[in-house]
Amino acid sequence: MATSRRLALKLLNAVVRLASPAAQDWAKAMLRELDFIENDWTALLWALGSTRILLKRGDVPVADLSDIPRVAQSLTKRIRRRTLGGCLITLGETVAFGWFVFIVPNTMQRLGCCLTVAAMLYMTYQLVARRTREAPSETDPSVCAISYRAELERQRDFHRGWWFWSRLLIMLPGMLLFCLGGAIAQPETIQVYLAIVACFIALAIAAIPLNLRLARKYQRQINELDTVRRGPQ
């Protein structure tokens, strides 16, 4: 048996094990279909798609207007988790670099720490400003669709344009100054600081496609929502 098919089988068996009782039958149904897919890679893609359903049911296309309250709730929960997790990280970094200000040996590093603290506070502001609004208690799907669309737009903009580029670029000077100052103060640790800078730049570069992809995902959801709202063409 090809590795890709073996992987597909393992994946779907795991999905069957982990699926909620309500979804068990569906998970088994997807698993059974694997036997009828001739191509091994198609089988793997089938398994990946099926896994996605259980992991991210909130991301699947809206089927009709009555789905909107459910997907709006799902988005609210996801963004709430992002806000909480993001704020914990940025505030933790703020405290850490705030403390470094008093212990680092030179002015360049102190300046780097101050800039990093400012960048972290700016990121916290962004996370709080773009936190989700409460999902509307409105039961009319047409009304709910309007607020859901507005929320999707807010989240799309968080991952592109000014909101994204400003939070990415504001991080750079502080970290670079911090590492440069550290390398000057302790030349024997230059390789450590070079590794930190390399990791930091790699993460910053990775963040670009990741955020732009998320922005595209939100835009796709907006388009799907618009199609559903327009009705039959």
Place this chain on the structure above:
Amino acid sequence: MKLRRSPQTVLVLSEFLNRPQEWKYGYDISRNTGLKSGTLYPILMRLAERKLLETRWESPEAGKPPRHMYKFTAGGLRHAREYAASISKHSVGQPAFSGVNN
């Protein structure tokens, strides 16, 4: 019941409208509609939740694992036909469910 549907759901409904009395399999629907499993199954789940689709397991045969099968319920068929008719009204001169792209 709201009759507004996403293009993917329309594809699935049109697939079931083609020989509505026959039981259909997930992978066959996926091949015929071009929808991936991650898109198709949530639609099937929702249609089943709303009693528009009937589901059952194929009777097991020796050496052949049973498959999950799907068919319109009477209500589902009526709903899909009404929807097809509403689309036909909106697109005069075109057959129902035509021009739907994934």
